[in-house]
Amino acid sequence: MFQPAPSFRDPSGCCCFFRGRVLRFVAADAVAGFEQFLQTNCARQFIAGKQFVATRRLNESETAALRTEPGLPPIFSAPAAGAVFEHVRIPFPSYPHEWPPEMLWAAGRLTLELAQAALADGFGLKDATPHNVLFRGSEPVFIDALSFERRNPGDPIWLPEAQFVRTFLLPLLANRRWGLPLAGLFTASRDGIEPEEVYRFCGPLEKFKPRMLSLVSIPTWLTRKANPDNQRIYQPQLLANPEKARFILESLFRRLARSLDSLRPAAQQKSVWSDYMATHSYDDPAFVAKEKFVTEALREFKPARVLDAGANTGHFSVLAAQAGAAVVAVDLDAACTGAIWRRARDQKLDILPLVLDLARPSPALGWRNGECSSFLDRAIGAFDGVLMLALIHHLLVTERIPLEEILRLAYELTNSLLVIEFIEPRDDMFRRLTRGRDHLHAALEAKGFESACAPYFEIVRSLALPGTQRRMYCLKKKSAT
């Protein structure tokens, strides 16, 4: 299984994933501050609310046992000058380039809430990036516990403000105003988007709108006018009055929170696929039969972890979550995944929605491709059940993926159950996709589909959906091919 490389940006320590455990080495000069932070009201309150990753310090015998483990980064093997902590593991890590705008907004909200709460306890947040946050189901969890440091009481400046703007506010602004996908922004750049880049998109009048002025235009003009060699700009501007410094920072956090709230994605966003549940090609009996078929399969196999591939607005993800599974729902439509996130959060369902094209799943990113693992590295073997409903015709026709390849991927993703919907080329939706290229799929029929499944799966049962050219299959993974 893939293991991300240890983190390296923070001079105070590094985090590493080791044999299913999340370990953090903290350097000697940061240990006391880190432990003090974990004892603050802020940390306790957010840990109790499951919004901050639970953390414990390993005792001496546990640390000594680690030293004998091969494969750990050297700094963990000889932590004489520091300490090792262990974090609770978040089941399925996800990254900002896979989130719908709603999730980026929620991660930003949590970041600001923590920064505000830490201020009251005399601590400051030293970086403000969405990479500090993972999602447990639909709920954000702040995982970079070492991001807090005791702040100088006289410092009125929050240095990560620019990073917060680059990685939260401007991506949300660009997504809302011009429809730029977050996947593109965060795949291209770890640190978001610069005000100067957004400035180039703005029309002459738009540059003077209040929100653009504050977040984009004025920082851009100041960058152009300022002398980049003047290092005095970066010197701390300490005030003699700590009360005043805190007043300024509280005002800054309120202002950022207002900006973030004004960029909250709208609830009813429209896209090509957002109305699918209302406009799909099934009549009621067919849809009821499909729903019953999926429910029975879930009841029979009781999968603990389910991947709903091509989830659309998450109707079947909800069924799986209600059956007790932890669900990862992927769809390439950000409006649909955003709707799933809202529903999961409102109904407190264990669903993690991700914007993902199964034909072009998110790649490994970062330094040496080791900072963010690829989707398939995280997903293969991670699920007990996979749902592929109304999906394969998109892969077969639009993406030109061979049927055998689709089934092989499903085989690698699931440990047990696959519920798949086979769609005959005569189906209206199938023909809409072929656009005159029907001859390419003329030989595709249910028998051929079953033969293609045979090397990988046993057919538990199948059901022709009444009044359609579609057939549901409940398949059980064969132990080896």
Place this chain on the structure above:
Amino acid sequence: MTIVLAYVDPGLGALLWQSTIAAIVGFVFYLNKTRRWIVSTIQKIFGRGRKPEAASTKITVSSESLATKVERKTEVR
């Protein structure tokens, strides 16, 4: 106390803009403080003798309004 400086890029224009706003908000802080000082000073000079009066006024008002409500209900009946 060890202060570890943030390692993230603070930007250039963004940092200058934040510093400018911080200066303005700092001025607001003194305005607020001055306003609070003026209000508390006025209260110290003039407020002491008035407090019991203000309290009795409140009671009068509330008892008046209660009496009015009772009267209205009686009229309705």
